[in-house]
Amino acid sequence: MTTRIDLDGRPIKPMTICMIGAGGFIGSHLCEKLMAETPHKVLALDVYSDKIKHLLEPDSLPWVGRIVFHRLNIKHDSRLEGLIKMADLTINLAAICTPADYNTRPLDTIYSNFIDALPVVKYCSDNNKRLIHFSTCEVYGKTIGSFLPKDSPLRKDPAYYVLKEDTSPCIFGSIQKQRWSYACAKQLIERLIYAEGAENGLDFTIVRPFNWIGPRMDFIPGIDGPIEGVPRVLACFSNNLLRREPLKLVDGGESQRTFVYIKDAIEAVLLMIENPDRANGHIFNVGNPNNEVTVRQLAEMMTKVYAKVSGEPSLESPTIDVSSKEFYGEGYDDSDKRIPDMTIINRQLGWNPKTSLWDLLESTLTYQHRTYAEAIKKSMVKPIAS
Numbered sequence: 001m002t003t004r005i006d007l008d009g010r011p012i013k014p015m016t017i018c019m020i021g022a023g024g025f026i027g028s029h030l031c032e033k034l035m036a037e038t039p040h041k042v043l044a045l046d047v048y049s050d051k052i053k054h055l056l057e058p059d060s061l062p063w064v065g066r067i068v069f070h071r072l073n074i075k076h077d078s079r080l081e082g083l084i085k086m087a088d089l090t091i092n093l094a095a096i097c098t099p100a101d102y103n104t105r106p107l108d109t110i111y112s113n114f115i116d117a118l119p120v121v122k123y124c125s126d127n128n129k130r131l132i133h134f135s136t137c138e139v140y141g142k143t144i145g146s147f148l149p150k151d152s153p154l155r156k157d158p159a160y161y162v163l164k165e166d167t168s169p170c171i172f173g174s175i176q177k178q179r180w181s182y183a184c185a186k187q188l189i190e191r192l193i194y195a196e197g198a199e200n201g202l203d204f205t206i207v208r209p210f211n212w213i214g215p216r217m218d219f220i221p222g223i224d225g226p227i228e229g230v231p232r233v234l235a236c237f238s239n240n241l242l243r244r245e246p247l248k249l250v251d252g253g254e255s256q257r258t259f260v261y262i263k264d265a266i267e268a269v270l271l272m273i274e275n276p277d278r279a280n281g282h283i284f285n286v287g288n289p290n291n292e293v294t295v296r297q298l299a300e301m302m303t304k305v306y307a308k309v310s311g312e313p314s315l316e317s318p319t320i321d322v323s324s325k326e327f328y329g330e331g332y333d334d335s336d337k338r339i340p341d342m343t344i345i346n347r348q349l350g351w352n353p354k355t356s357l358w359d360l361l362e363s364t365l366t367y368q369h370r371t372y373a374e375a376i377k378k379s380m381v382k383p384i385a386s
Protein backbone atom coordinates (compact mmCIF):
# COMPACT_ATOMS: atom_id res chain seq x y z
CA MET A 1 0.00 0.00 0.00
CA THR A 2 1.45 3.43 -0.92
CA THR A 3 1.75 6.00 1.88
CA ARG A 4 -1.43 7.97 2.35
CA ILE A 5 -1.16 11.76 2.30
CA ASP A 6 -3.35 14.14 4.29
CA LEU A 7 -5.06 17.28 2.95
CA ASP A 8 -1.96 19.32 3.78
CA GLY A 9 0.40 17.02 1.91
CA ARG A 10 1.84 15.26 4.96
CA PRO A 11 2.21 11.46 5.18
CA ILE A 12 -0.42 9.81 7.40
CA LYS A 13 0.96 7.49 10.09
CA PRO A 14 -0.89 4.19 10.53
CA MET A 15 -3.09 4.38 13.64
CA THR A 16 -5.13 2.14 15.91
CA ILE A 17 -8.81 3.01 16.15
CA CYS A 18 -11.13 1.86 18.93
CA MET A 19 -14.52 1.77 17.18
CA ILE A 20 -17.50 1.39 19.51
CA GLY A 21 -20.66 0.25 17.71
CA ALA A 22 -18.52 -1.12 14.86
CA GLY A 23 -21.06 -3.87 14.18
CA GLY A 24 -23.83 -1.46 13.17
CA PHE A 25 -24.81 0.08 9.84
CA ILE A 26 -22.31 2.97 9.79
CA GLY A 27 -19.63 0.98 11.63
CA SER A 28 -19.72 -1.85 9.11
CA HIS A 29 -19.13 0.54 6.19
CA LEU A 30 -16.41 2.39 8.05
CA CYS A 31 -14.60 -0.87 8.92
CA GLU A 32 -14.88 -1.98 5.29
CA LYS A 33 -13.36 1.29 4.06
CA LEU A 34 -10.54 1.27 6.63
CA MET A 35 -9.62 -2.32 5.78
CA ALA A 36 -9.76 -1.89 1.99
CA GLU A 37 -8.07 1.48 1.63
CA THR A 38 -5.92 2.27 4.66
CA PRO A 39 -3.24 0.64 6.84
CA HIS A 40 -5.05 1.52 10.09
CA LYS A 41 -5.93 -1.07 12.72
CA VAL A 42 -9.43 -1.39 14.19
CA LEU A 43 -10.45 -2.65 17.59
CA ALA A 44 -14.11 -3.30 16.75
CA LEU A 45 -16.42 -3.22 19.79
CA ASP A 46 -20.08 -4.20 19.68
CA VAL A 47 -22.64 -6.63 21.06
CA TYR A 48 -23.25 -7.92 17.50
CA SER A 49 -20.86 -8.80 14.67
CA ASP A 50 -23.19 -10.06 11.89
CA LYS A 51 -22.71 -6.97 9.71
CA ILE A 52 -18.89 -7.22 9.82
CA LYS A 53 -18.64 -11.02 9.68
CA HIS A 54 -17.37 -10.77 6.10
CA LEU A 55 -14.42 -8.68 7.34
CA LEU A 56 -13.51 -11.03 10.19
CA GLU A 57 -13.62 -14.39 8.35
CA PRO A 58 -11.94 -16.29 6.79
CA ASP A 59 -8.41 -15.96 8.12
CA SER A 60 -7.06 -15.60 4.58
CA LEU A 61 -8.41 -12.04 4.18
CA PRO A 62 -5.66 -9.55 3.25
CA TRP A 63 -6.32 -7.47 6.39
CA VAL A 64 -6.17 -10.39 8.84
CA GLY A 65 -4.96 -9.12 12.20
CA ARG A 66 -5.77 -5.48 11.40
CA ILE A 67 -9.34 -5.81 12.63
CA VAL A 68 -10.11 -7.55 15.90
CA PHE A 69 -13.64 -7.92 17.20
CA HIS A 70 -14.37 -7.53 20.93
CA ARG A 71 -17.88 -8.58 21.86
CA LEU A 72 -18.83 -6.29 24.71
CA ASN A 73 -21.59 -4.09 26.06
CA ILE A 74 -20.17 -0.69 27.03
CA LYS A 75 -22.81 -0.40 29.77
CA HIS A 76 -20.88 -2.81 31.95
CA ASP A 77 -17.51 -4.00 30.78
CA SER A 78 -14.26 -3.27 32.54
CA ARG A 79 -12.27 -3.84 29.32
CA LEU A 80 -13.49 -0.54 27.85
CA GLU A 81 -10.86 1.79 29.31
CA GLY A 82 -8.02 -0.60 28.40
CA LEU A 83 -9.19 -0.75 24.77
CA ILE A 84 -9.45 3.05 24.57
CA LYS A 85 -5.93 3.31 26.02
CA MET A 86 -4.59 0.88 23.38
CA ALA A 87 -5.90 3.10 20.57
CA ASP A 88 -4.84 6.48 19.16
CA LEU A 89 -8.42 7.44 18.37
CA THR A 90 -11.85 6.37 19.64
CA ILE A 91 -14.95 6.56 17.44
CA ASN A 92 -18.23 6.17 19.31
CA LEU A 93 -21.18 5.02 17.21
CA ALA A 94 -23.03 3.02 19.87
CA ALA A 95 -26.61 4.17 20.38
CA ILE A 96 -30.27 3.34 20.25
CA CYS A 97 -31.16 5.35 17.15
CA THR A 98 -34.49 4.14 15.74
CA PRO A 99 -37.36 6.64 16.21
CA ALA A 100 -39.82 3.85 17.12
CA ASP A 101 -37.85 3.49 20.38
CA TYR A 102 -37.64 7.17 21.38
CA ASN A 103 -41.21 7.51 22.67
CA THR A 104 -41.78 3.85 23.62
CA ARG A 105 -38.43 3.18 25.40
CA PRO A 106 -37.38 6.70 26.44
CA LEU A 107 -35.33 5.49 29.42
CA ASP A 108 -33.28 3.06 27.34
CA THR A 109 -32.92 5.80 24.72
CA ILE A 110 -31.63 8.40 27.19
CA TYR A 111 -29.32 5.92 28.94
CA SER A 112 -27.92 4.69 25.66
CA ASN A 113 -27.32 8.12 24.13
CA PHE A 114 -26.15 9.98 27.23
CA ILE A 115 -25.28 7.89 30.31
CA ASP A 116 -23.54 5.06 28.41
CA ALA A 117 -21.49 7.55 26.40
CA LEU A 118 -20.16 9.29 29.56
CA PRO A 119 -17.38 6.80 30.40
CA VAL A 120 -16.20 6.88 26.78
CA VAL A 121 -15.79 10.66 26.96
CA LYS A 122 -14.15 10.47 30.38
CA TYR A 123 -11.66 7.74 29.40
CA CYS A 124 -10.68 9.72 26.30
CA SER A 125 -10.26 12.90 28.31
CA ASP A 126 -8.34 11.24 31.18
CA ASN A 127 -5.97 9.42 28.81
CA ASN A 128 -5.50 12.27 26.31
CA LYS A 129 -7.06 10.29 23.47
CA ARG A 130 -8.81 11.80 20.50
CA LEU A 131 -12.59 11.19 20.22
CA ILE A 132 -14.90 11.26 17.18
CA HIS A 133 -18.42 11.12 18.57
CA PHE A 134 -21.53 10.42 16.50
CA SER A 135 -24.38 12.77 17.32
CA THR A 136 -27.32 13.46 14.98
CA CYS A 137 -29.05 16.07 12.81
CA GLU A 138 -31.97 15.57 15.20
CA VAL A 139 -30.25 17.92 17.66
CA TYR A 140 -31.60 20.75 15.50
CA GLY A 141 -35.16 19.46 16.10
CA LYS A 142 -37.68 21.55 14.18
CA THR A 143 -36.89 24.47 11.87
CA ILE A 144 -37.63 28.07 12.86
CA GLY A 145 -39.75 28.26 9.70
CA SER A 146 -42.10 25.54 10.96
CA PHE A 147 -43.48 28.04 13.50
CA LEU A 148 -44.37 30.63 10.84
CA PRO A 149 -47.89 30.78 9.39
CA LYS A 150 -48.36 28.19 6.60
CA ASP A 151 -48.64 30.90 3.92
CA SER A 152 -45.72 33.05 5.15
CA PRO A 153 -43.27 33.83 2.31
CA LEU A 154 -40.46 33.64 4.89
CA ARG A 155 -40.86 29.85 4.90
CA LYS A 156 -39.11 29.90 1.53
CA ASP A 157 -36.18 31.91 2.93
CA PRO A 158 -33.20 29.60 3.71
CA ALA A 159 -32.48 31.71 6.81
CA TYR A 160 -35.56 30.05 8.33
CA TYR A 161 -34.72 26.43 7.58
CA VAL A 162 -31.06 25.74 6.68
CA LEU A 163 -29.36 24.08 9.66
CA LYS A 164 -25.97 25.55 10.67
CA GLU A 165 -23.70 24.00 13.26
CA ASP A 166 -22.65 27.26 14.92
CA THR A 167 -25.79 29.39 14.74
CA SER A 168 -29.00 27.31 14.47
CA PRO A 169 -30.92 26.75 17.69
CA CYS A 170 -32.04 23.31 18.92
CA ILE A 171 -35.87 23.32 18.93
CA PHE A 172 -37.62 20.38 20.57
CA GLY A 173 -41.25 19.71 21.55
CA SER A 174 -42.60 19.47 25.09
CA ILE A 175 -41.43 16.80 27.57
CA GLN A 176 -44.65 14.86 26.88
CA LYS A 177 -43.46 14.51 23.29
CA GLN A 178 -40.99 11.78 24.18
CA ARG A 179 -39.78 11.62 20.59
CA TRP A 180 -37.25 14.24 21.64
CA SER A 181 -35.67 12.06 24.37
CA TYR A 182 -33.05 10.95 21.81
CA ALA A 183 -32.28 14.42 20.44
CA CYS A 184 -32.06 15.88 23.94
CA ALA A 185 -29.70 13.13 25.17
CA LYS A 186 -27.52 13.64 22.09
CA GLN A 187 -27.53 17.40 22.64
CA LEU A 188 -26.37 17.02 26.25
CA ILE A 189 -23.54 14.63 25.35
CA GLU A 190 -22.46 17.11 22.64
CA ARG A 191 -22.39 19.88 25.24
CA LEU A 192 -20.42 17.68 27.63
CA ILE A 193 -17.84 16.80 24.96
CA TYR A 194 -17.59 20.45 23.95
CA ALA A 195 -17.02 21.40 27.60
CA GLU A 196 -14.34 18.69 28.00
CA GLY A 197 -12.64 20.30 25.03
CA ALA A 198 -12.90 23.79 26.46
CA GLU A 199 -12.01 22.99 30.09
CA ASN A 200 -9.76 19.93 29.85
CA GLY A 201 -8.35 20.10 26.34
CA LEU A 202 -10.08 16.98 24.94
CA ASP A 203 -9.41 16.61 21.20
CA PHE A 204 -12.86 15.92 19.80
CA THR A 205 -14.88 15.93 16.60
CA ILE A 206 -18.68 15.70 16.61
CA VAL A 207 -20.48 14.27 13.57
CA ARG A 208 -24.12 15.10 12.84
CA PRO A 209 -25.32 12.62 10.22
CA PHE A 210 -28.29 13.69 8.09
CA ASN A 211 -30.13 10.48 7.14
CA TRP A 212 -27.29 8.31 5.82
CA ILE A 213 -28.75 5.37 3.96
CA GLY A 214 -27.57 2.28 2.07
CA PRO A 215 -27.08 -1.48 2.31
CA ARG A 216 -27.11 -3.12 5.77
CA MET A 217 -29.20 -0.35 7.35
CA ASP A 218 -31.23 -1.71 10.27
CA PHE A 219 -33.13 -4.96 9.59
CA ILE A 220 -36.03 -6.46 7.71
CA PRO A 221 -38.73 -7.39 10.26
CA GLY A 222 -39.26 -11.14 10.47
CA ILE A 223 -36.10 -11.91 8.49
CA ASP A 224 -33.08 -10.56 10.35
CA GLY A 225 -34.92 -8.68 13.10
CA PRO A 226 -38.07 -9.03 15.18
CA ILE A 227 -41.30 -9.28 13.15
CA GLU A 228 -42.93 -6.56 15.27
CA GLY A 229 -39.83 -4.29 15.08
CA VAL A 230 -40.01 -0.87 13.40
CA PRO A 231 -36.72 0.12 11.75
CA ARG A 232 -35.93 3.49 10.08
CA VAL A 233 -37.77 4.53 6.94
CA LEU A 234 -35.44 2.92 4.36
CA ALA A 235 -35.89 -0.53 5.92
CA CYS A 236 -39.64 0.02 6.57
CA PHE A 237 -40.25 0.87 2.92
CA SER A 238 -37.90 -1.90 1.70
CA ASN A 239 -39.83 -4.39 3.81
CA ASN A 240 -43.14 -3.19 2.34
CA LEU A 241 -41.79 -3.43 -1.22
CA LEU A 242 -40.33 -6.91 -0.67
CA ARG A 243 -43.66 -8.13 0.75
CA ARG A 244 -45.70 -6.32 -1.91
CA GLU A 245 -47.55 -4.28 0.72
CA PRO A 246 -48.40 -0.57 0.43
CA LEU A 247 -45.80 1.77 1.95
CA LYS A 248 -47.14 3.44 5.10
CA LEU A 249 -47.00 7.23 5.07
CA VAL A 250 -46.97 8.61 8.60
CA ASP A 251 -49.20 11.70 8.95
CA GLY A 252 -49.42 12.13 5.19
CA GLY A 253 -45.69 11.77 4.46
CA GLU A 254 -45.26 15.55 4.39
CA SER A 255 -42.03 15.73 6.40
CA GLN A 256 -38.94 16.48 4.36
CA ARG A 257 -35.56 14.81 4.57
CA THR A 258 -32.26 14.95 2.72
CA PHE A 259 -30.71 11.51 2.18
CA VAL A 260 -27.02 10.88 1.63
CA TYR A 261 -25.45 7.69 0.35
CA ILE A 262 -23.52 5.88 3.07
CA LYS A 263 -20.46 5.49 0.82
CA ASP A 264 -20.28 9.28 0.26
CA ALA A 265 -20.68 9.95 3.99
CA ILE A 266 -17.96 7.45 4.91
CA GLU A 267 -15.53 9.46 2.75
CA ALA A 268 -16.21 12.43 5.03
CA VAL A 269 -15.52 10.35 8.15
CA LEU A 270 -12.23 9.09 6.69
CA LEU A 271 -11.18 12.70 6.05
CA MET A 272 -11.91 13.50 9.71
CA ILE A 273 -9.92 10.45 10.87
CA GLU A 274 -6.87 11.31 8.77
CA ASN A 275 -6.90 15.10 9.18
CA PRO A 276 -7.07 15.68 12.93
CA ASP A 277 -5.71 19.23 12.72
CA ARG A 278 -8.62 20.19 10.47
CA ALA A 279 -11.27 18.15 12.28
CA ASN A 280 -10.51 18.62 15.99
CA GLY A 281 -12.75 21.03 17.84
CA HIS A 282 -15.38 20.98 15.09
CA ILE A 283 -18.98 19.86 14.79
CA PHE A 284 -19.78 18.69 11.24
CA ASN A 285 -23.08 18.36 9.41
CA VAL A 286 -22.72 15.41 7.04
CA GLY A 287 -25.54 15.20 4.52
CA ASN A 288 -26.58 15.89 0.95
CA PRO A 289 -28.57 19.13 0.61
CA ASN A 290 -29.32 18.29 -3.03
CA ASN A 291 -31.20 15.09 -2.21
CA GLU A 292 -34.28 16.60 -0.56
CA VAL A 293 -37.70 14.90 -0.81
CA THR A 294 -40.87 14.63 1.20
CA VAL A 295 -41.41 11.16 2.66
CA ARG A 296 -44.24 10.74 0.13
CA GLN A 297 -41.83 11.49 -2.73
CA LEU A 298 -39.34 9.04 -1.24
CA ALA A 299 -42.05 6.34 -1.22
CA GLU A 300 -42.92 7.06 -4.84
CA MET A 301 -39.30 7.00 -5.95
CA MET A 302 -38.53 3.78 -4.04
CA THR A 303 -41.59 2.16 -5.63
CA LYS A 304 -40.35 3.04 -9.12
CA VAL A 305 -36.77 2.01 -8.45
CA TYR A 306 -37.86 -1.28 -6.88
CA ALA A 307 -40.03 -2.14 -9.88
CA LYS A 308 -36.97 -1.52 -12.08
CA VAL A 309 -34.49 -3.59 -10.07
CA SER A 310 -36.85 -6.47 -9.21
CA GLY A 311 -38.68 -6.66 -12.54
CA GLU A 312 -41.97 -6.85 -10.59
CA PRO A 313 -44.72 -4.33 -11.44
CA SER A 314 -45.69 -1.98 -8.60
CA LEU A 315 -49.00 -2.20 -6.73
CA GLU A 316 -51.98 -0.25 -8.02
CA SER A 317 -52.13 1.67 -4.71
CA PRO A 318 -48.48 1.81 -3.66
CA THR A 319 -48.97 3.90 -0.47
CA ILE A 320 -51.39 4.08 2.44
CA ASP A 321 -51.81 6.85 5.04
CA VAL A 322 -51.39 6.05 8.72
CA SER A 323 -51.47 8.32 11.76
CA SER A 324 -48.28 8.72 13.80
CA LYS A 325 -50.20 7.60 16.91
CA GLU A 326 -51.12 4.35 15.19
CA PHE A 327 -47.62 3.84 13.76
CA TYR A 328 -45.35 5.01 16.58
CA GLY A 329 -47.72 5.39 19.57
CA GLU A 330 -48.25 8.25 22.02
CA GLY A 331 -45.57 10.95 22.28
CA TYR A 332 -44.33 10.88 18.68
CA ASP A 333 -43.41 14.16 17.02
CA ASP A 334 -41.36 14.92 13.91
CA SER A 335 -38.65 17.10 12.40
CA ASP A 336 -40.29 19.00 9.55
CA LYS A 337 -37.30 19.62 7.29
CA ARG A 338 -33.55 18.96 7.34
CA ILE A 339 -31.20 20.81 5.01
CA PRO A 340 -27.58 20.73 6.18
CA ASP A 341 -25.45 23.83 5.78
CA MET A 342 -22.20 22.64 4.23
CA THR A 343 -19.93 25.63 4.88
CA ILE A 344 -17.87 24.12 7.71
CA ILE A 345 -17.26 20.69 6.18
CA ASN A 346 -16.44 22.31 2.82
CA ARG A 347 -13.99 24.71 4.41
CA GLN A 348 -12.26 22.26 6.77
CA LEU A 349 -12.26 19.07 4.71
CA GLY A 350 -13.25 20.04 1.17
CA TRP A 351 -15.91 17.30 1.23
CA ASN A 352 -19.00 17.17 -0.95
CA PRO A 353 -21.47 14.32 -1.50
CA LYS A 354 -21.69 12.89 -5.03
CA THR A 355 -24.52 10.39 -5.36
CA SER A 356 -28.04 11.37 -6.44
CA LEU A 357 -31.05 9.99 -4.61
CA TRP A 358 -32.13 7.90 -7.60
CA ASP A 359 -28.66 6.31 -7.95
CA LEU A 360 -28.27 5.57 -4.26
CA LEU A 361 -31.73 4.00 -4.12
CA GLU A 362 -30.94 1.92 -7.17
CA SER A 363 -27.82 0.38 -5.64
CA THR A 364 -29.44 0.02 -2.21
CA LEU A 365 -32.65 -1.60 -3.46
CA THR A 366 -30.65 -3.92 -5.73
CA TYR A 367 -28.88 -5.04 -2.55
CA GLN A 368 -32.16 -5.39 -0.61
CA HIS A 369 -33.72 -7.47 -3.41
CA ARG A 370 -30.66 -9.72 -3.76
CA THR A 371 -30.31 -10.18 0.00
CA TYR A 372 -33.92 -10.61 1.10
CA ALA A 373 -36.35 -11.47 -1.74
CA GLU A 374 -35.89 -15.25 -1.47
CA ALA A 375 -36.09 -15.29 2.34
CA ILE A 376 -39.24 -13.18 2.25
CA LYS A 377 -40.88 -15.48 -0.29
CA LYS A 378 -40.07 -18.51 1.86
CA SER A 379 -41.38 -16.83 5.01
CA MET A 380 -44.60 -15.87 3.27
CA VAL A 381 -45.48 -19.40 2.11
CA LYS A 382 -48.46 -20.20 4.31
CA PRO A 383 -48.27 -23.45 6.26
CA ILE A 384 -50.86 -25.97 4.95
CA ALA A 385 -53.72 -26.37 7.43
CA SER A 386 -53.90 -29.90 8.81
Ligand SMILES: NC(=O)c1ccc[n+]([C@@H]2O[C@H](COP(=O)([O-])OP(=O)(O)OC[C@H]3O[C@@H](n4cnc5c(N)ncnc54)[C@H](O)[C@@H]3O)[C@@H](O)[C@H]2O)c1
Binding pocket: 020, 021, 022, 023, 024, 025, 026, 027, 045, 046, 047, 048, 072, 073, 074, 075, 092, 093, 094, 095, 096, 097, 112, 116, 134, 135, 136, 137, 138, 208, 209, 210, 211, 212, 213, 218
Ligand atom coordinates in the same frame (compact mmCIF):
# COMPACT_ATOMS: atom_id res chain seq x y z
N1 LIG B 1 -27.70 6.27 10.08
C1 LIG B 1 -27.99 7.55 10.20
O1 LIG B 1 -28.47 8.17 9.27
C2 LIG B 1 -27.73 8.30 11.48
C3 LIG B 1 -28.30 9.56 11.57
C4 LIG B 1 -28.04 10.32 12.71
C5 LIG B 1 -27.24 9.82 13.71
N2 LIG B 1 -26.69 8.58 13.60
C6 LIG B 1 -25.85 8.13 14.71
O2 LIG B 1 -24.76 7.36 14.22
C7 LIG B 1 -24.46 6.29 15.11
C8 LIG B 1 -24.49 4.96 14.38
O3 LIG B 1 -25.74 4.80 13.75
P1 LIG B 1 -26.12 3.53 12.85
O4 LIG B 1 -27.07 4.02 11.83
O5 LIG B 1 -24.89 2.81 12.43
O6 LIG B 1 -26.93 2.66 13.93
P2 LIG B 1 -26.85 1.10 14.28
O7 LIG B 1 -27.94 0.82 15.23
O8 LIG B 1 -26.80 0.31 13.03
O9 LIG B 1 -25.44 0.98 15.00
C9 LIG B 1 -25.23 1.17 16.36
C10 LIG B 1 -24.41 0.00 16.88
O10 LIG B 1 -24.09 0.26 18.25
C11 LIG B 1 -24.18 -0.97 18.96
N3 LIG B 1 -24.43 -0.68 20.38
C12 LIG B 1 -25.49 -0.02 20.90
N4 LIG B 1 -25.40 0.02 22.24
C13 LIG B 1 -24.24 -0.65 22.56
C14 LIG B 1 -23.63 -0.96 23.79
N5 LIG B 1 -24.16 -0.60 24.96
N6 LIG B 1 -22.46 -1.63 23.76
C15 LIG B 1 -21.91 -2.03 22.58
N7 LIG B 1 -22.46 -1.78 21.40
C16 LIG B 1 -23.63 -1.09 21.38
C17 LIG B 1 -25.36 -1.68 18.32
O11 LIG B 1 -25.31 -3.08 18.57
C18 LIG B 1 -25.17 -1.33 16.84
O12 LIG B 1 -24.44 -2.32 16.17
C19 LIG B 1 -25.48 6.42 16.25
O13 LIG B 1 -24.88 7.12 17.31
C20 LIG B 1 -26.60 7.24 15.67
O14 LIG B 1 -27.29 7.96 16.65
C21 LIG B 1 -26.95 7.80 12.51
Ligand SMILES: O=c1ccn([C@@H]2O[C@H](COP(=O)(O)OP(=O)(O)O[C@H]3OC[C@@H](O)[C@H](O)[C@H]3O)[C@@H](O)[C@H]2O)c(=O)[nH]1
Binding pocket: 097, 098, 099, 135, 136, 137, 138, 209, 211, 231, 232, 233, 234, 236, 237, 248, 249, 250, 251, 253, 255, 257, 295, 334, 335
Ligand atom coordinates in the same frame (compact mmCIF):
# COMPACT_ATOMS: atom_id res chain seq x y z
O1 LIG C 1 -42.80 3.36 7.45
C1 LIG C 1 -42.48 4.55 7.67
C2 LIG C 1 -41.34 4.92 8.44
C3 LIG C 1 -41.05 6.28 8.62
N1 LIG C 1 -41.85 7.22 8.07
C4 LIG C 1 -41.51 8.68 8.21
O2 LIG C 1 -40.28 8.87 7.51
C5 LIG C 1 -39.52 9.94 8.11
C6 LIG C 1 -38.10 9.46 8.34
O3 LIG C 1 -38.10 8.45 9.30
P1 LIG C 1 -36.78 7.69 9.85
O4 LIG C 1 -37.24 6.43 10.47
O5 LIG C 1 -35.75 7.57 8.80
O6 LIG C 1 -36.27 8.64 11.01
P2 LIG C 1 -35.97 10.21 11.13
O7 LIG C 1 -35.43 10.77 9.87
O8 LIG C 1 -37.19 10.86 11.64
O9 LIG C 1 -34.90 10.20 12.26
C7 LIG C 1 -33.63 9.59 12.08
O10 LIG C 1 -32.78 10.59 11.71
C8 LIG C 1 -31.60 10.87 12.37
C9 LIG C 1 -30.99 9.76 13.19
O11 LIG C 1 -30.41 10.26 14.35
C10 LIG C 1 -31.83 8.61 13.50
O12 LIG C 1 -31.33 7.53 12.78
C11 LIG C 1 -33.28 8.82 13.32
O13 LIG C 1 -33.69 9.51 14.47
C12 LIG C 1 -40.32 10.36 9.34
O14 LIG C 1 -41.08 11.48 9.00
C13 LIG C 1 -41.23 9.18 9.61
O15 LIG C 1 -42.42 9.57 10.25
C14 LIG C 1 -42.97 6.86 7.32
O16 LIG C 1 -43.72 7.72 6.83
N2 LIG C 1 -43.25 5.54 7.15
